[in-house]
Amino acid sequence: RTDTSSPMGTPLLARGVFFLLCFFGVSGTLCPGGYSCSRPNALTQCGNDIGCEIISCSNMWGDCNHWEKDGCEQQLTSISHCGMCHKECKLPHAISSCSLGMCMIEACDEGWSDCDGLPSNGCECPVAHQDASSRRSSVVSRSGTVLDHLHAIYDATGGPNWINQRGWSNASATDPCDPPFWGIICLGSAGGTLQKLDLRDNHLNGTIPSDIGLLVSLTFLGLSRNHLHGTIPDTVGDLPLLEELFLDANDLNGTIPEAICKLTSLLDLKIFENLLTGTIHSCLQQLTSLHTYHAWENFVTGELPPALGNMTSLRRINVRNNLLSGTIPHWLPSMPQLIEFNIGGNVLTGTIPTFIGISSSAINLPLMLHPPIHSTISD
8 A cells, every 4th residue: 555644644645736836036036145136137046156047038038148147138139139049030032120039021132022921931932024013913812812811710710700800801801911800910011911810709609720720920829718619720730930829718629739849939838728638749849949838627638748858948837637647757857947837636646756845945846735646755
């Protein structure tokens, strides 16, 4: 029989283990040595000696010179540092600009055009032999294609019953960016590039059509808190610039598509409060920029893959109230950015690692235990 008592005799009956990693030493905190751990544009923690350690940088700032004394000194909105340190913004056949950490096309070189609306490959279309009217037709055609895909989303999700449908129900509209449809943000006005599609809390009722993957310039897709059902289409993985994907609080079912692992620009993934099944894919480690993975209250099974331990940028993991099995991962302390880990309400077994409950100036791991899984503190 497994020992269910702590050294002090307190029962350790656990059904799912829930704990949070809380990093202290935020800028301005007085460290035990009496020095202030404050660095510009940075979240810090007290170091082992008399220095500070940078945990993370403020949005659009980076520690590009790796010198903690000046904190996160580089703003990541320049041509030389666009979105990350030393990432140069230089697109083919184009005058480039860095907007909110994204490399965008300011203008195309003479004789070239951006036919596909995808900033990442610059102005890829040679138009030296086209006259002005044919170039205009190319732009109208591209805009019309995007409009077709948006109409497919509108039709598949009960558009006439949306709370807000400005522009969407206008049969004579030719450009979703001018004036912008409800929930749409474009880079530029007439003929602009579609960047954000935010239809959260808008009474969408239906399925997500495969056309969603044809909006290749999207950086933000928000469909949360609606009445969507059916599966998440694999085509969602065809959005190379997507940074935020919010599908939470719907009735989506089926497995979590492995195609999500293709979203290498993804920062924030929220798919909680659905009816999703399957396992958590090891290929998530390909998402090297991901900092938030929220998938609580689904029906996900299997174990947390060890590959998650390789995701050094991951800050928040919340998978509570699923059907996960296995043990508490021993690789958690190796994740330098992790500040939240919630695995409560699952069916874990095995021993409770010794690192749970450790408290120091840098890390605190309170443990809350609930019946009926029997566990012991491992040596």
